[in-house]
Amino acid sequence: MEYRVLPKLNVSVSLLGYGCMxxxxxxxxxxxxxxxxxxxxxxxxxxxxFDTAYIYHxxxxxxxxxKALSKYDRSSFYIADKLPCWEVKNLDDAQRIFYEQLxxxxxxxxxxxxxxxxxxxxxxxxxxxxxxxxxxxxxKQGKIKYFGFSFHDEYSVFEEIITSREWDFCQIQLNYMxxxxxxxxxxxxxAEKLGVPVIIMEPLKGGMLATLPDEVTGELRQAKPGASxxxxxxxxIGSLPNVKVVLSGMSTMQQLxxxxxxxxxxxPLNEEEYQMVEMLANxxxxxxxxxxxxxxxxxxxxxxxxxxxxxxxxNEYGIFKNRQSAVWRWENxxxxxxxxxxxxxxxxxxxxxxxxxxxxxDLKRLQEELDSLVKSS
Numbered sequence: 523m524e525y526r527v528l529p530k531l532n533v534s535v536s537l538l539g540y541g542c543m544x545x546x547x548x549x550x551x552x553x554x555x556x557x558x559x560x561x562x563x564x565x566x567x568x569x570x571x572f573d574t575a576y577i578y579h580x581x582x583x584x585x586x587x588x589k590a591l592s593k594y595d596r597s598s599f600y601i602a603d604k605l606p607c608w609e610v611k612n613l614d615d616a617q618r619i620f621y622e623q624l625x626x627x628x629x630x631x632x633x634x635x636x637x638x639x640x641x642x643x644x645x646x647x648x649x650x651x652x653x654x655x656x657x658x659x660x661x662k663q664g665k666i667k668y669f670g671f672s673f674h675d676e677y678s679v680f681e682e683i684i685t686s687r688e689w690d691f692c693q694i695q696l697n698y699m700x701x702x703x704x705x706x707x708x709x710x711x712x713a714e715k716l717g718v719p720v721i722i723m724e725p726l727k728g729g730m731l732a733t734l735p736d737e738v739t740g741e742l743r744q745a746k747p748g749a750s751x752x753x754x755x756x757x758x759i760g761s762l763p764n765v766k767v768v769l770s771g772m773s774t775m776q777q778l779x780x781x782x783x784x785x786x787x788x789x790p791l792n793e794e795e796y797q798m799v800e801m802l803a804n805x806x807x808x809x810x811x812x813x814x815x816x817x818x819x820x821x822x823x824x825x826x827x828x829x830x831x832x833x834x835x836x837n838e839y840g841i842f843k844n845r846q847s848a849v850w851r852w853e854n855x856x857x858x859x860x861x862x863x864x865x866x867x868x869x870x871x872x873x874x875x876x877x878x879x880x881x882x883x884d885l886k887r888l889q890e891e892l893d894s895l896v897k898s899s
Contacts, residue, residue, distance in 0.1 A: 523568025524788035526766040528719045531668055531690060535600060535767050537760055538785035539571035539721070540564050542587050543578040544771030552579050558590045560778055565594060567782050571767050573602040573721075574627075575638060576609070576619060588627035601627060602721075604638035604672060605657070607648055616653050620660065634721075635666040636693060641675035645683050654687070672723065673705055680705040684713060691766070693721040697731060698758045698803045700724070714764040721767045722759050728847075731755040735843050738805050741798055752777075753784040758799050761790035811840040812884050813877045820871035820881065828860040829871055829881060836888040839895070849899045852892045862889040 524537040545557040561572070572591065574583045584603065591599060603623055610616050624630065635657065637648055648654060660666045668690035673680055684692060692713055694705040701707045713720050726732050732752040739751055746753075760768055768785075772778040791799065814833035823829055835855065839848035862885035871881045 523782075524760070524785050525568075528691065528766055530717065531719075533600075533668075536568055536570045536785070537766070537768055537788060538564075538569055538781055539573055539602075539767040539769045540569055541723070541769040541771035542572060542574040542583045544773045545579060545583070545586070546773050547579075552582055552586050554586060554590075557586065560772060560775065561587075561590045563775070563778060564772075564782070565591075565599065567786065569782075570599045571602065571634075572599060573634075573767075573769050575604040576606045576623060584623055584626035588629065592628050596629065600633040601629065602634035602636065603627065603632045604636040605653070606638050607640065607644040607653075610647070610651065610653060613652060613656055616651070616656050620665075624665070631665050631667060633667045634691065635660070635669055637671040639674050640671045640679075640683060641673075642679045645679065670721075672721075673709075675704060677705055677708050680709045681712060684709075684716060684718060689718050691719045691721060693723055693769075695724040696720075696722050696759060697725050697727050697755055698799050699727055699731065699806065701803075710762065710764065719766045720762075720764050721769065722765050723769050725759045725768050725770065726752055726755045730838070730842050730844060730847070733842075733844060734802075734806070738802060738809075742802065745795065745798060750780050750784075752780060754795075754799055754802075756781065756784050757789065757791050758796070760785070760788060761796070806841050809841045810837040811888070812837065812879055814879060815877065817876065819874045819876055823865075823871060824868055825864045825866045826859050827862060827864050827885070828856060829885070831856050831860065832862045832885060832888055836884075836892065839892070845895055845899065848892065849895050852896060862886065 525534045526537050527534050540561065545560070546553040572587060574587045576584065578584070579586070587601070605616060605619060609619065623632065637653070657666065657669050661669055670689050670691040670693065671683065672693035673683070674695070694709055695703070696706065696710060710720055732750070732755070734751050742749070742751065742754055756768060759765055770781050772781060812833060814830060814837065816830045816834065818830055820829045835848060835851045865882060865885045867882050869882065872879070875881060
């Protein structure tokens with residue numbers, strides 16, 4: 523197993539971290555027998571970083587992780603857990619949740635504790651409520667070892683948060699398709715400059731980069747015939763020196779074994795391989811159905827259509843041709859009243875669009891295409 527050292531913390535963590543939000547399930551609940559087999563194999567192969575959260579698996583992840591890992595020496599692994607900032611209305615909430623987490627995890631302390639999914643609004647609230655001071659006090663008591671945050675917002679907000687104090691670590695979404703999304707590579711470079719270790723989530727963009735169309739992966743398969751498409755994404759992110767843990771939510775033995783193969787004898791990308799991945803990313807990006815950047819200048823729509831969300835679903839289908847994902851998102855990630863079909867063709871959006879997109883025509887096209895996917899699924 524590849525290990526990375528967090529110099530200021532004097533901690534050595536496995537580059538592959540186990541993300542505990544996608545365990546196998548049975549009848550809507552964690553399939554504990556199968557999930558425990560996965561954790562046991564990961565631990566036996568050197569994975570020592572296990573990442574959970576208060577809300578994962580409808581609040582059941584922490585309890586299961588605590589139970590499954592309780593048979594091992596507590597000093598032989600690290601638990602990362604998160605305070606759900608949106609649930610915190612006052613310091614009493616923060617305290618109640620934290621001690622509930624300790625109980626669920628069957629532990630006296632949490633190694634890596636994060637403010638979960640910080641954005642502009644939740645960051646402001648945590649500062650105003652004194653949650654940072656609360657967590658610093660927990661750290662002084664030894665109830666948490668290292669204090670950090672996970673992030674979902676724009677780069678400017680990330681810059682504000684990471685420069686506000688001395689953080690032990692931070693967690694961001696980054697992969698070879700999302701280099702300019704949220705914190706992005708710019709955020710990674712800033713963290714590196716500040717000496718803040720980076721934990722990576724969504725290294726495969728929610729699994730999108732694990733099942734790419736054959737027509738765009740031929741060069742990768744020819745370069746390394748036995749390597750999975752997923753391994754290229756993991757190697758790309760793991761090649762960044764200030765990335766200390768790459769989280770993967772492994773729900774099958776096949777996924778776990780493939781990842782153990784990648785990280786057990788980890789080889790960073792060489793220059794030629796890096797260029798290949800960059801060409802792949804450019805090829806995928808060229809497959810978008812239109813050039814919507816999600817700037818939201820077109821919003822609000824008088825008819826209630828969430829134009830950027832419609833285009834995001836449509837464009838991701840154009841890039842990845844993942845029918846199952848597109849159908850799921852079309853049925854679950856957008857309300858009926860926000861769908862393209864409600865467009866009244868007023869043209870207000872096109873007047874505001876800096877990309878000069880033919881929004882009205884594209885909305886008609888995407889509604890027909892995505893509806894047809896649902897019917898044929």
